[in-house]
Amino acid sequence: MNRSIIDLWVGIFVTLGLLALLFLSLRVGNINGSQLYQPYELKADFDNIGGLKVRAPVRSAGVVVGRVESIALDKSTFQAVVTMKIDGRYVFPRDTFATINTSGLLGEQYVGFDPGGDPQDLKAGDVIKKTQSAVVLEKLISQFMFSKAEEGSSK
Known part of the structure; x- marks a missing residue:
């Protein structure tokens, strides 16, 4: 050659x-090479976020629709304020329910969105009002143990 x-x-x-x-x-x-859909920011207040971390996924119906941008503590309400960056392709109703879920028994934690039926949509900077905090496994076990101990002492 x-x-x-x-x-x-x-x-x-x-x-x-x-x-x-x-x-x-x-x-x-x-x-992306083309930014057709601008991501937007949503916030939600939780009593307990468990092991939720920054960059954790935000999912709706199992589809990743965004990421956790930051986590802070509100000094007046003592609640965790979770800021999420949502992909602009996805728009959710104002009565969307935000929960903290766990993948599997001991998997990673993520924010789950359950959309409602409100005709108005969430906009950039809005706060999701309906939230459910993380289920802490240790609390559930201790409640179960204490209830069984009370049953045994009352018999």
Whole structure:
């Protein structure tokens, strides 16, 4: 083979490799080439978030529709304020119910959205009013143990 043809093929493969790396880095960073739908921010107040972490998924019907952006404590109500970044393709009614769920028995925790039927939609910066805090397994076990201990002492 001619030296210039080999150099051409090497150049093509290097270019394809760089394009593949660029594509993968954009996909990992959740950056789309076209921003048709702007993400928007929603907030929700919870009494207990359990082990919820920043970057945890926000799911509706099992589909990831966003991510947890930040978690803070409200100094006046002593509730956890969870800020979520929702993909602009998904719009939810104002009476959407936000819950903290666990994947499997000991899996990761995520925020679940159960949409309601309100004709008005949530807008950027709105606060979800209807929330259900995380179920803490240790509390459930201790309640069960104390109720069984009371049953045994009353007999």
